Amino acid sequence: MTTLTLIGKPDCHLCDVAEQIVETVVAELPEGAGDRVTIEQASIAADAALYEKWWEKIPVVLIDGELHAHWRVSADRLRAALLAADTQGASA
Numbered sequence: 001m002t003t004l005t006l007i008g009k010p011d012c013h014l015c016d017v018a019e020q021i022v023e024t025v026v027a028e029l030p031e032g033a034g035d036r037v038t039i040e041q042a043s044i045a046a047d048a049a050l051y052e053k054w055w056e057k058i059p060v061v062l063i064d065g066e067l068h069a070h071w072r073v074s075a076d077r078l079r080a081a082l083l084a085a086d087t088q089g090a091s092a
Contacts, residue, residue, distance in 0.1 A: 002037045002085040004068075007060040009045045018059035018073045025078045033086045 006022055008015030019041075026034050044051040044058060054060045057070035061078065068081055 002082060003040060003062075003064055004037055004082070005040045005042060005060075005062040005065070007042045007044060007050055007054050007062070008058045009043050012058060014071065015059040018061065021073045021075050021078065022061065025075050025082065029079070029082060029086075033083060036086055037082060 004022060004026070006015075006019060008018065022039060026037050026039060028034075029037070042050055044055055054070075059073065060070045061068045061073055063081055063085055068078065
């Protein structure tokens with residue numbers, strides 16, 4: 001399983017755009033690969049530690065806890081990273 005974490009805050013236009021990109025990319029992954037991605041959302045408004053670390057970079061996308069992107073999310077880059085993570089997970 002791959003965990004994708006989207007960190008943002010309410011009323012954040014870029015966060016809304018990032019969420020749409022994440023949902024679209026995961027939905028369009030090849031059969032089976034999308035089922036192995038868990039999407040978690042976290043808000044800097046509800047977590048002081050997340051706020052301290054990420055407040056000036058939201059939206060932030062983490063893949064398995066590692067920074068993948070901040071500010072703007074590229075669908076192509078995200079798709080490639082998720083497919084690579086799925087391949088690594090399958091071979092482990």
